[in-house]
Amino acid sequence: xxxxxxxxxxxxxxxxxxxxxxxxxxxxxDFGEGWSGLTAEPRGVDYIETYAGGVPxxxxxxxxxxxxxxxxxxxxxGFFSGSMYTHRKLFAHVAKAVGCRALILDYRYAPEHPYPAxxxxxxxxxxxxxxxxxxxxxxxxxxxxxxxxxxxxxxxxARAQGLPxxxxxxxxxxxxxxxxxxxxLGANAGKDLLFTREWVSAIAAMYLGEKGDxxxxxxxxxxxxxxGLPPIYIQVGSEELLLDDSRVLAERASQAGVDVxxxxxxxxxxxxQMAAGRAPESDEALARYVAWVRPKLxxx
Amino acid sequence: xxxxxxxxxxxxxxxxxxxxxxxxxxxxxDFGEGWSGLTAEPRGVDYIETYAGGVPxxxxxxxxxxxxxxxxxxxxxGFFSGSMYTHRKLFAHVAKAVGCRALILDYRYAPEHPYPAxxxxxxxxxxxxxxxxxxxxxxxxxxxxxxxxxxxxxxxxARAQGLPxxxxxxxxxxxxxxxxxxxxLGANAGKDLLFTREWVSAIAAMYLGEKGDxxxxxxxxxxxxxxGLPPIYIQVGSEELLLDDSRVLAERASQAGVDVxxxxxxxxxxxxQMAAGRAPESDEALARYVAWVRPKLxxx
Numbered sequence: 001x002x003x004x005x006x007x008x009x010x011x012x013x014x015x016x017x018x019x020x021x022x023x024x025x026x027x028x029x030d031f032g033e034g035w036s037g038l039t040a041e042p043r044g045v046d047y048i049e050t051y052a053g054g055v056p057x058x059x060x061x062x063x064x065x066x067x068x069x070x071x072x073x074x075x076x077x078g079f080f081s082g083s084m085y086t087h088r089k090l091f092a093h094v095a096k097a098v099g100c101r102a103l104i105l106d107y108r109y110a111p112e113h114p115y116p117a118x119x120x121x122x123x124x125x126x127x128x129x130x131x132x133x134x135x136x137x138x139x140x141x142x143x144x145x146x147x148x149x150x151x152x153x154x155x156x157x158a159r160a161q162g163l164p165x166x167x168x169x170x171x172x173x174x175x176x177x178x179x180x181x182x183x184x185l186g187a188n189a190g191k192d193l194l195f196t197r198e199w200v201s202a203i204a205a206m207y208l209g210e211k212g213d214x215x216x217x218x219x220x221x222x223x224x225x226x227x228g229l230p231p232i233y234i235q236v237g238s239e240e241l242l243l244d245d246s247r248v249l250a251e252r253a254s255q256a257g258v259d260v261x262x263x264x265x266x267x268x269x270x271x272x273q274m275a276a277g278r279a280p281e282s283d284e285a286l287a288r289y290v291a292w293v294r295p296k297l298x299x300x
Numbered sequence: 301x302x303x304x305x306x307x308x309x310x311x312x313x314x315x316x317x318x319x320x321x322x323x324x325x326x327x328x329x330d331f332g333e334g335w336s337g338l339t340a341e342p343r344g345v346d347y348i349e350t351y352a353g354g355v356p357x358x359x360x361x362x363x364x365x366x367x368x369x370x371x372x373x374x375x376x377x378g379f380f381s382g383s384m385y386t387h388r389k390l391f392a393h394v395a396k397a398v399g400c401r402a403l404i405l406d407y408r409y410a411p412e413h414p415y416p417a418x419x420x421x422x423x424x425x426x427x428x429x430x431x432x433x434x435x436x437x438x439x440x441x442x443x444x445x446x447x448x449x450x451x452x453x454x455x456x457x458a459r460a461q462g463l464p465x466x467x468x469x470x471x472x473x474x475x476x477x478x479x480x481x482x483x484x485l486g487a488n489a490g491k492d493l494l495f496t497r498e499w500v501s502a503i504a505a506m507y508l509g510e511k512g513d514x515x516x517x518x519x520x521x522x523x524x525x526x527x528g529l530p531p532i533y534i535q536v537g538s539e540e541l542l543l544d545d546s547r548v549l550a551e552r553a554s555q556a557g558v559d560v561x562x563x564x565x566x567x568x569x570x571x572x573q574m575a576a577g578r579a580p581e582s583d584e585a586l587a588r589y590v591a592w593v594r595p596k597l598x599x600x
Contacts, residue, residue, distance in 0.1 A: 030340070030578070037337045040330070041385045047347045049363065063349065085341045
């Protein structure tokens with residue numbers, strides 16, 4: 001393990017220690033904006049704010065790259081925190097390496113806007129991209145944690161509404177299990193420096209709201225029919241409480257005939273790729289995504 | 301004092317504690333990039349990288365604002381660290397409130413490029429702005445710490461070269477004394493959470509290089525003829541080792557007939573404005589700059 005990747009562990013320790021000390025949700029969110037500090041500046045990328053289907057979003061536009069291929073990116077943060085700012089640099093690193101643009105969505109937060117507000121924002125952004133004459137097979141979805149949930153659930157809703165599907169999907173440390181029944185919730189307790197079983201439950205309740213069903217396939221795609229989905233490449237750390245979310249989703253997708261790849265990174269924490277530009281572990285993992293997605297977007 | 305402004309003190313303690321632990325200058329610079337974490341995102345601002353007279357720079361472009369007025373901004377960091385990225389949000393806050401663009405310069409670092417590389421970069425950027433048909437009296441300079449030095453020295457060099465001068469200058473916690481002779485170096489020892497007299501000397505030596513003269517007026521404007529300079533508004537914290545750099549420069553400028561204002565903020569640390577968008581002290585200070593500079597740029 002590199003010295004640099006330790007910054008990820010340190011960040012999760014800091015977040016976990018501060019979790020119950022914030023005076024308000026706004027304060028917790030503001031504190032969480034420090035997440036972006038893990039990531040080095042990619043340089044040579046411009047950032048333009050816009051509205052994608054009425055939802056605030058940010059274009060990350062590498063100085064050299066094509067404009068007709070787009071990564072549609074959903075940030076993590078448990079649906080109640082994180083932003084297009086916390087993840088600006090992470091997704092810009094990937095966009096720069098792929099040689100295309102990224103559209104980073106600033107979807108609404110739970111609990112003020114519980115499920116399915118985030119899903120509708122994500123689908124709205126995808127529809128908006130298509131309306132900008134970006135071809136579906138020139139689009140890939142990418143997202144971490146809660147954003148890795150939106151990666152799949154947005155696909156499901158797009159399919160249900162008869163939209164053409166994107167070329168590829170890249171969930172990073174995704175969160176799918178809204179029931180709290182995965183084995184890794186116990187097996188990795190204490191290894192995962194951020195999550196506890198109780199906290200995952202609390203965030204799920206916040207996302208689903210009072211009337212939410214933890215088996216609703218558009219919130220929990222472990223209950224979804226995954227047939228016909230585009231190629232999926234999941235990356236997850238071996239130490240994560242959410243490890244089995246990735247494993248089980250990959251298994252179900254594979255059984256449904258989807259072209260799916262999962263890489264489990266030994267010793268790595270939740271969304272360790274955030275140390276992009278600093279830690280070799282993060283850069284190497286993201287390079288795998290880049291090499292995988294470029295041909296999917298027919299860029300080589 | 302607000303709770304939020306404490307983050308500035310905490311940051312300087314962290315920097316001071318880490319100062320002699322970095323394995324390389326590159327590592328120290330990378331660590332220093334965390335400075336940006338003090339500042340909240342202004343939102344509604346686009347960031348476009350460019351080259352200003354051959355020097356890397358970043359436009360901060362508020363969604364609403366004019367394009368013909370520009371803040372030319374020089375970041376701090378002792379001439380060896382800091383960047384257009386560390387100060388992106390700080391200067392964007394000001395640009396957004398003024399309702400104009402900011403051009404944030406990424407000048408070369410000492411000691412690899414000692415004085416006068418930074419001054420030449422700054423003047424080159426100013427010339428470049430003028431060549432973009434931005435009128436001199438539609439430009440204001442702003443900079444903190446080492447950037448507050450460039451604010452004045454760039455003026456001096458522009459004047460020497462017969463260029464029209466900008467409308468106004470806003471040095472924040474500026475650093476001028478390269479000899480280490482100001483009283484505040486002793487009087488504020490221990491109150492300033494970042495600097496020691498020894499460290500200021502070391503940084504001065506790094507900036508000036510082997511052959512540098514600490515009384516060169518283009519490095520140390522306390523030795524310059526300040527006559528004919530545009531209006532200057534300095535902000536500085538009462539706890540700073542560099543407090544007298546501001547006081548003496550203001551005194552000399554006033555004696556030379558320059559329209560000069562200095563605000564000393566009780567209890568405040570070096571460049572406390574970096575907590576913009578979070579700490580009321582920072583926001584209130586920056587609001588004073590905005591109210592002061594808008595009429596200078598004939599914006600009201």
